[in-house]
Amino acid sequence: xxxxxxxxxxxxxxxxxxxxxxxxxxxxxxxxxxxxxxxxxxxxxxxxxxxxxxxxxxxxxxxxxxxxxxxxxxxxxxxxxxxxxxxxxxxxxxxxxxxxx
Amino acid sequence: xxxxxxxxxxxxxxxxxxxxxxxxxxxxxxxxxxxxxxxxxxxxxxxxxxxxxxxxxxxxxxxxxxxxxxxxxxxxxxxxxxxxxxxxxxxxxxxxxxxxxxxxxxxxxxxxxxxxxxxxxxxxxxxxxxxxxxxxxxxxxxxxxxxxxxxxxxxxxxxxxxxxxxxxxxxxxxxxxxxxxxxxxxxxxxxxxxxxxxxxxxxxxxxxxxxxxxxxxxxxxxxxxxxxxxxxxxxxxxxxxxxxxxxxxxxxxxxxxxxxxxxxxxxxxxxxxxxxxxxxxxxxxxxxxxxxx
Numbered sequence: 001x002x003x004x005x006x007x008x009x010x011x012x013x014x015x016x017x018x019x020x021x022x023x024x025x026x027x028x029x030x031x032x033x034x035x036x037x038x039x040x041x042x043x044x045x046x047x048x049x050x051x052x053x054x055x056x057x058x059x060x061x062x063x064x065x066x067x068x069x070x071x072x073x074x075x076x077x078x079x080x081x082x083x084x085x086x087x088x089x090x091x092x093x094x095x096x097x098x099x100x101x
Numbered sequence: 102x103x104x105x106x107x108x109x110x111x112x113x114x115x116x117x118x119x120x121x122x123x124x125x126x127x128x129x130x131x132x133x134x135x136x137x138x139x140x141x142x143x144x145x146x147x148x149x150x151x152x153x154x155x156x157x158x159x160x161x162x163x164x165x166x167x168x169x170x171x172x173x174x175x176x177x178x179x180x181x182x183x184x185x186x187x188x189x190x191x192x193x194x195x196x197x198x199x200x201x202x203x204x205x206x207x208x209x210x211x212x213x214x215x216x217x218x219x220x221x222x223x224x225x226x227x228x229x230x231x232x233x234x235x236x237x238x239x240x241x242x243x244x245x246x247x248x249x250x251x252x253x254x255x256x257x258x259x260x261x262x263x264x265x266x267x268x269x270x271x272x273x274x275x276x277x278x279x280x281x282x283x284x285x286x287x288x289x290x291x292x293x294x295x296x297x298x299x300x301x302x303x304x305x306x307x308x309x310x311x312x313x314x315x316x317x318x319x320x321x322x323x324x325x326x327x328x329x330x331x332x333x334x335x336x337x338x339x340x341x342x343x344x345x346x347x348x349x350x351x352x353x354x355x356x357x358x359x360x361x362x363x364x365x366x367x368x369x370x371x372x373x374x375x376x377x378x379x380x381x382x383x384x385x386x387x388x389x390x391x392x393x394x
Contacts, residue, residue, distance in 0.1 A: 012180060033182050040287060044182040047189050 014063035015041040017048075019055035027059050035060075142200045143273050144266030147207065152326045153264055154208035155226070158216070159367055160255075161201030162227035165217055166375075167248060168194035169382050170235055179238065186284060190245070193277040200270045218386035222375055229364035230313035232374045239299070239306035242288045246348070247310055249281035251317045254340040258332035267330065286348050293352035308357040315361035317341075 012034035018027035030049050035041035041060040049055065069077055085091060149157060171191035178184040202213035230248055235241035256278055259271035292303035318338040324331060349356060364372075386392075 012182075034180050035182060036291065040291075043284065043287065044186065047186040048182060051185075051189065 012036050015045075015060045016063050016066060017041075017045040018059040018061075019045070019049055020057040020059075021055050023056070027057065030054075032063060038062075141196075142203050144200060144269035145203055147204070147266050149204050149208045149266070151208050152323060153267070153330060154205040155323060156327055156331050157201045157205035157267065159226040159228075161198045161205055161213075161216070162225050163231050163248075164194040164201065165198035165382075166225070166227045166378060167231040167244075168192070168198060169378055170231065170244075171241070173236065174241065177236075187241075190281050190284065193274075193281065197270065197274045197277075200273075204266050204270070214386070218383050222371055222379055223369040225371065225375070225379070226367055226369060227371075228313065228316050228366040229362060229372050230310065230317065232366070232372050232378060233310060233313060234374060237302075237306065239292060239303045240309060242285055242292065243303065243306035243310040245281065245285035246289050246307075247314050247317075247345075249278055249285050250341050250344050250348075251314075251337065252278040253282045253344075254337040255332070257340075258337060262331065263329040282344075289348060289354075290352050293354055304354065307354065308359045311357035311359045312362035313364055316364035316366060319367075321367065 013036075014032050015035055015038075016032050017030050019030045020027045033041065033044050033048055035044045038060060042058055045058045045060055050058070081087065168191045171187050171194070174187040175184050175191075178187055198217070199213050202216045206212055206216050230244060233240070233244060235244045253275070256271045256275035259267055260275060262268045262271065289303065289307075292299045294300070318334045318341070320333050320335050324333045346356070362372075
């Protein structure tokens with residue numbers, strides 16, 4: 001990454017932001033933002049995404065560090081589970097005496 | 102929609118199980134119609150003595166004027182993210198100003214709005230530092246650095262104030278101004294360690310704001326009457342100097358050498374900037390007295 005401001009048109013690099021609302025929950029992706037570096041990205045995330053008490057923990061990562069599935073290959077990627085409802089646990093008979101399943 | 106209508110509407114949606122005082126809001130946690138902003142004021146419900154009121158007014162005016170100054174940056178910061186960051190700092194300070202001016206007003210039967218909008222320049226007791234122009238990013242950050250370092254020392258000391266309202270206000274403000282300090286320090290480090298241009302400019306900015314630091318730590322007769330309630334400003338200087346030295350060392354900057362200004366904000370004598378700030382702050386309330394939105 002080059003120094004922000006080196007070129008007139010250049011913006012700060014993009015960061016992906018994950019917020020954890022409460023103890024026991026997992027971090028959830030909430031959006032992205034610009035920041036000159038990781039430390040400032042955490043602070044910007046605090047200012048953008050926790051203004052209404054949304055979280056008690058923040059993770060950020062450079063957007064370039066993410067590898068994603070290809071939206072154009074949704075079909076071949078995600079077809080397999082359909083027609084396999086038996087993979088959902090609700091299809092199994094509940095054993096007697098198990099109360100909190 | 103009035104508060105009653107809002108509540109009736111909610112009762113209709115949720116059935117009659119909720120009483121009239123149930124703040125149920127289908128739109129989320131907060132609705133301006135049902136939010137009681139007054140209950141958000143820490144330390145309210147007591148009447149200040151004249152001396153305590155004067156002290157609260159000094160602190161409240163500092164926060165009010167700096168809040169107004171920082172609000173200028175919304176839409177003008179280098180990035181949208183920084184707009185939000187500065188807006189948040191401004192709103193923290195406005196919150197402190199509300200609580201402090203509300204408390205100050207109890208001594209004379211005035212509301213925080215009376216104090217903010219209907220006093221003239223000589224009645225404001227804020228320091229000169231917060232009046233200084235900060236429409237250059239470096240100037241604004243230098244002002245933030247010195248002021249947030251001071252406020253962190255101040256509110257830490259006020260946590261153990263003998264006045265329970267001041268202690269309650271400090272309990273919230275202390276945490277918030279620590280973040281303001283962090284924000285300013287991060288930016289000073291980046292400006293000082295960035296390009297030659299940013300470094301030379303932040304050095305100029307720090308020197309421009311330095312003359313107004315002395316006033317923050319100047320004692321006067323008021324503090325003799327507030328023993329155990331307000332810390333003497335001079336006692337806050339050591340902690341300020343210590344933290345500042347650490348920041349400047351990390352940024353590889355020298356302590357500014359500019360001589361102190363003849364600042365008289367605590368006596369109501371202000372620099373030329375103040376009139377313009379108040380004009381912008383007060384014109385709407387004075388043009389439409391009693392207007393609500």
